[in-house]
Structures are given as structure tokens and as C-alpha cells.
Amino acid sequence: MTQAGRRPGTSETREEILSAARRLFGERGYDGTTIRAMAAEAGVNPALVHHFFGTKEQVFVAALDFPFNPAEAFQRIMPGPRHEFGQRVVHYFLTVWNNPQTREPLLALIRSATTNEQAATTFRQFVGATLLGRVADALRIPRLELNAAMAQMVGVALLRYVIKIEPLASASDDEIVQLVAPIIQRYIDGG
Template identity: 55%
Template sequence: MAADVTGRPGRRPGPTETRERILACARRLFAEKGYDGASLRGIAREAGVDPALVHHFFGGKQGVFVAAMRFPIDPAAVLEQVAHMPRERLGEALARVFLEVWDDPARRAPALALLRSAMTNEQAATMMRQFVSSALLGPITERYRIPPLRVQAAVGQMIGMAVLRYVLEVEPIASAPPQELAAMLAPVLQHHLDSS
């Protein structure tokens, strides 16, 4: 008879059960220690699995966070979408990707939950800040050599748009076509991203 991860006899957990156990442990560790404090090894140890298995399922800590927290975007996919853009069109690319994510109801619900949590809970805010800084903002500042303050100003512009459009639902911005908003947002983002 096979033994489970605790050494007790019984049926071995299947891939789905193991994956869910890893996610549950990851949620707990991210909540306790924040994004920076939780490690892939710690998550694996907590779940009673080899770190290679966590890597196999999720590709790394960023992937575990995206899955565990039901983060509405994969930063690697966003970076891939904007990576080939020339610097002078980066604002346009970010505006388009941002509105694509927020206008998709399936991704908007978890994005709203995360935004509201970060605005009302210091622990959630810390975790989001650490994750967004290391997984999204850091790579953009490095790739394009943009000062962090300028990238953060652009992100602030997008968060403000999200709050007005999707949280407060202020009209006419709440019902404006995404293409119109992207056209208005892009030059503002580009202004922030252009070094002086």
C-alpha cells in the first residue's frame, strides 16, 4: 500500500489534490509573511512536497502567487505583451493591456477584490506592493531603464482610472468605450514614462 506525504498508509494524493494543497499552503504563507517573506522552498516544505514539484506546477514563486491569490493577470504575460514595444509606444501598450484586463468580467472580479483588500487591509497592501514591485514594476524599470518614480506615477494613473471606472463607477468614465479611454490614457502614461 502506498504512503501519503505524511508517511501514513493510504492512497497517494493525485495531481489535483497535491496542487490544491500547495495553493492552500501558499495562501497561508503569503498571508503570514507577505510576498517577499514567503519562499518556494517554504511553500514546498509546508505542503510536504519537493520544491521541484512546486516549480513543475507553477514555474516559480510568481506563478504560485498568481494561482494562489487568483491574481487576475500573469505579470510575465503582460511583460511579454509590452516587451517588443519601442519605448515611445510603451504608454499605449500599457493602457491597452490594463483596460483589456479590467474590461474582462472574469478578471475584473478578482482584481476588484484585490484592490479593495489592499485599500482596507495593511497586510494585503504590503503583499500587493511587494508582488507588484518585484514582478511587474521592477522588470519594466530595468528593461526600459525608466526611473522607478516615473513607472509608479504611471501605475498610479492606471489605478486612479480603475477606481473611478470600476469601483466608484463615475459616469461618463464608467461607460466610456475602452478604445476611447486607452487613447486618452496612453499619452498620459507615456508622459510619465519618458525620462526628462
């Protein structure tokens, strides 16, 4: 694709689409929001939304300043032997949580999902559609086991980075991998 010259109003249009998207995701959740509806709300052609952002998933990441990109996460955790999946997931998880630039928005996300029912719904639909669904399909793992593996990691994040319970908060990354990766692997392997 050739680089389009900067047109007047481009960044304003982009911003208008994002703010329309935020409103719609907030009101209707992830599943209930379409590119077409965002475009109508922002008064632009749907093709322009695709042109600026690509997919609905990408609009969501941009609009909600989402701390990680599910497509990138998927690319980071999938390649490699299946019996090392647990290790790769826990390593990636630590990378995301150890970096203050991604940790802070993740904390904000947990806060809003625990205080606001609509935020919880949106988060659930988004993560389900973009990450859990893909991983479950690619590895053919039952969803329930995948949920439980995610719960193990979310719980570690909460106790290690938010509640800061000891010795979990001060444990090294290697200790966390040794502790948690076999559990994730066990869920993947089916107990």
C-alpha cells in the same frame, strides 16, 4: 518533458501546496515566502513545487487566483516602439478591466488591499518584484515615474469601473486611450 501518468493523490498534493502557499503569503508577504518554506509547510519536496508550478511567481498567481499573469502582461506591453509604450499599456489595461473574468478578481484585490494591511504588503511586494521591476529595468525608467504612471491607471480603474464617475465611466476605450496614453508616455519619456 514527458507527460507523467496521473498518480493517485496528485491533485490533492497540488491543493495542499497551494493552501500552504496562501497561508505563507498571507503571513509573511511575497518577499518573505520561499518555495522551500511552502514545501516544508505542505510536507513535500521543493522539487515537487517547481514541478507543479515553476517559479514562486507562478505559485502566487495560482494560489491567489491572481487576475493577471505578470509574465504575460510583460510580454504584451514590451514588444514594439518605445514611443508607443503608453498606448500599448493602456490597451492592455483596458483588455484586463473590460473582461468581467479578470475585472472581478481585480476589484477583490483592491478591496482587500484597502482593508487589510498584510494584503496591501503582499500586493506591493508581488507587483514590485514581478512587473514594476522588470519594466523599470527594461525601459530604464526611474521607479518614481513608473509608480506615477501606475497611479494614473489605478485611478482611472477606480473611478471608471468602481465609483463609475461620469463621463469617465461611459467613455469609449478609444477616448480613454487618447486621454491617458500620452500621460503614461510622458512619464516614460521623463516629463
